[in-house]
Amino acid sequence: MIFDKFKTHRINRQTPRHTVTHTGNNCLPALLSVCCLSLGLSAPLPAFSEEEDESQTQEEVRAASLYGVVRDANGRPAPFAEVFARTRNMHASRMVRSDAQGRYHFEELPGGALEIVARDPRTHALVLQQTEMPEGGRSLHADLQLPPAEATVEGVVLQNGKPAPYARVELYSKQVYSDVGVMRRSVNADARGQFKFTRLMAGQMRIVAGKEGILAQRELHSVQGQTRQVQLTLGDSRALPLSLPTDAGWQLHFDASLALNDAALGPGSHESCYTLLLNGQPMPALPAARLLQQGRELRAESLQRGALEVARQVFAPSSGNWVRYIESVKNISPQAQEVSLEVQGKLAVKQGGLQLLRDPEQSAQRYAISAGRRLQGHVFAGHAGLTPQVTISSDGALSYVWQLSLQPGEVARVMHFALQAEQGEALNLEARVQALSNVRDDLMLQGLSEAERNGLTNFSLRQ
DSSP, rough: OOOOOOGGOOOOOOOOOOOOBEEEESSOOOOBSSSOOOEOSSOOOOOOOOOOOHHHHHHHHTSEEEEEEEOOOOOOTTTOOOOOOOTTTSOOOOOOOOOOTSEESSSSOEEEEEEEEEEOOOOOOEEEEEEEESSOOOOOOOOOOOOOOOEEEEEEEEETTEEOOOOOOEEEEEBBBGGGGGOOOEEEEOOTTTEEEEEOOOEEEEEEEEEEEEEEEEEEETTTTTTTEEEEETTTTEEEEEEEEETTTEEEOOOOSBBBSSSSSOOOOOOOOOEEEETTEEEEEEEEEETTTTTTTEEEEEEEEEEEEEEEEOOSSSSSSSSEEEEEEOOOSSSSSEEEEEEEOOOOOTTOOOOEEGGGGGGTTSSEEEEEEEEEEEOOOOSSOOOOOEEEEETTEEEEEEEEEETOOOOEEEEEEEEETTTTTTTHHHHHHHHHHHOTTTTTTOOOHHHHTTBBSSOOOOO
């Protein structure tokens, strides 16, 4: 993400929001893809033929900015594979398909750090390659080899001790592949609740089963050439989106990114959508969350992006009119990692632009208050905690980013809050914002273990 001093009030790029898609006739939503990817197709692939002169073909391909061959796990060309390319200067990936000989090319990608993802159209197996795109319009050759897909996962879905016929079962990789998201496969269980996935790539997976909004999920590790047996019992999770009512008669609506969603909100509810980004990349989410604290806390299962594992949890007490987010990032590599953890939200902005009632610079980057259709409070840090860089644009986009340095195995947790009040309640809202920033709200740490409390990066509880 690009951040200037807060006074600039500008963000030069837009961040994709998340959507949920549904497949089949089941109530279990499909995987939350990183939405608004706007995958722009590049120019059509040239018509290659076996009779073409090799030198002419090579010259034709080199005229493109990025070209190469996609191969299967045995080294053979992989026809009609999807290939995605994104550089740091692009808002989202572009996509082309390889031709019958596995060849692909993109026209004139901008220079800079480049991520290329290839997806097998038959098995959905994914491979990610990171490199550098040359500046000045020079071409780059990059061949891609798809991973083998010879693992099998099978099992049964149960509900109340009995088979759950025709339940929807979805399998996801924990590894995130750039903004393409995660590997996803889905099947319907049969009349005996049994299901089977074949031709899977190996790796850490999460399997989710659901029927009529009641879900089960667990982690597993698929192994090449082996079959994993899984039993899933519905009831430990809930499908998203999900609305939580409050004592005051308003409700909070969460979409599958565990963001507050302004699509269907009641009076007094929050109107912002908060997206989590790691090193500039939006994190996808699974279509389910575990519920804790009598259903008031939603925990998204962890996903991996390269050397990092990230998880999100959201707590919405029945009283208090605020929502607590905790973003956890773990370095799972043997090397130290520099991490940019960003939260970006789209505020509800009245006509005429965003009115800033409390500039973050006035609170030493600890909190801000803005006015749109309703008043919004945003708490970023407490005393003696790591404060983020904060930017609020005139079109209503709010971003804050923490720069983290993580040693191997180290976990960093940042806690932040979203509040809302009606017009005319600015003084009361500021008092509540200050109480959270000063760790004076009795509910703000509810449900956190001692390790989670002591591991907060942006709040010091030793006051």
